[in-house]
Amino acid sequence: MITVRCRFCSEQFDVPAESAGLPESCPECGREVHVPRSRLAPAVGPKFQAPRSAAVLRIVASLSLLACLVIGMNVIDGDMDATTFVVAAAAAVIEFAAASIIDHLALIAYRLNR
Ligand SMILES: [Zn+2]
Numbered sequence: 506m507i508t509v510r511c512r513f514c515s516e517q518f519d520v521p522a523e524s525a526g527l528p529e530s531c532p533e534c535g536r537e538v539h540v541p542r543s544r545l546a547p548a549v550g551p552k553f554q555a556p557r558s559a560a561v562l563r564i565v566a567s568l569s570l571l572a573c574l575v576i577g578m579n580v581i582d583g584d585m586d587a588t589t590f591v592v593a594a595a596a597a598v599i600e601f602a603a604a605s606i607i608d609h610l611a612l613i614a615y616r617l618n619r
Contacts, residue, residue: 511538553615559607566600573597 506519509529516533520540528537573593579585 507540509538509540511536513538553612556607556611559604559611562600562604562607566597566604569593569597569600 507522507525508517508519510517511531511533513536514531514534516531518532520529524540525542527540529540530536531538573590576585576590576593580587580590
């Protein structure tokens with residue numbers, strides 16, 4: 506429940522949490538009162554859950570970064586070509602970016618569905 510105070514007659518009344526953000530008629534004066542999206546109102550609908558694919562991508566990206574470190578050592582020692590390092594570094598960056606994009610798209614989809 507959300508407690509609303511009518512801005513016309515100062516009457517206080519309760520409305521269901523589902524009315525958050527919607528107009529409601531004041532039971533005292535009958536005028537339309539805007540129900541605030543109260544911080545106290547319980548969240549309507551399921552909570553946002555970050556997509557698992559993004560979490561997996563972050564793990565893969567972390568492993569790529571680790572691989573970069575190993576490859577980098579080998580490049581310094583002259584055992585490996587610097588191109589390998591650049592490719593591994595680029596892969597890690599792309600994987601991190603992709604994970605962020607997946608997270609953002611999921612968040613946008615979640616907000617649009619509310
Ligand atoms: Zn009123």
